[in-house]
Amino acid sequence: QVQLVESGGGLVQPGGSLRLSCAASGNRFKYSTMGWHRQAPGEQRELVATITNDGNTNYADSVKGRFTISRDNAKNMMYLQMNSLKPEDTAVYYCNAPNWGLLGVEYWGKGTLVTVSS
Numbered sequence: 001q002v003q004l005v006e007s008g009g010g011l012v013q014p015g016g017s018l019r020l021s022c023a024a025s026g027n028r029f030k031y032s033t034m035g036w037h038r039q040a041p042g043e044q045r046e047l048v049a050t051i052t053n054d055g056n057t058n059y060a061d062s063v064k065g066r067f068t069i070s071r072d073n074a075k076n077m078m079y080l081q082m083n084s085l086k087p088e089d090t091a092v093y094y095c096n097a098p099n100w101g102l103l104g105v106e107y108w109g110k111g112t113l114v115t116v117s118s
Contacts, residue, residue, distance in 0.1 A: 002026040002107050004095040009112030012085055016116070020080040020093055022109060028101025029076040035098065036069060036080045038091035038114075048093070049080065063089075085116045 008020040020036070035050040049059045049069040057069050068081040078095065095109035 002097070002100055002105075004097060004107050004109035006093065006095050006109045006112040009093060009114045011115045011117065013118050014085060014087060014116055016085050017081070017083045018085065018114060020082065020112060020114075022078040022080075022095035024076045024078070024095075024097070026076070026101070028103070030073040031101045032097050033099065034071060034078045035096045036078075037094045037096055038089075039094070039111075040091040043091075045094070051078065082114070085114075087116050090114060090116050 003025045005023045006020060008018060010018065012018050031053055033050060033052045036048040037045050038048050039045040047060055048063055049057060049067060051057050051069045051071055059067065066082065066084045069079070071078045082089065092111040092113050094111045097107045100107055
């Protein structure tokens with residue numbers, strides 16, 4: 001049974017930085033593409049960034065140049081380094097495994113809240 005658990009959210013001032021973490025259980029993390037999504041209240045959930053099992057990355061235009069996604073397969077961990085944060089980055093951020101271990105099963109974490117405000 002796979003669990004994804006996010007951490008690192010909180011309150012930060014505009015221009016500040018946060019680092020989010022996603023801890024994954026199970027033994028097929030190294031085979032899994034992973035991603036971060038976010039959802040503001042009353043808005044659609046949107047893709048923030050993805051990273052393949054071997055480290056290829058993609059970013060939404062809104063975060064390109066400010067956010068960096070990474071992973072450590074030896075630790076079953078995925079990260080999102082967020083710099084130069086803006087108020088419009090305020091959202092619940094979710095860890096996602098769209099096809100866990102190539103088994104055709106999708107998993108979501110419960111989310112961590114990021115609030116960017118002065």
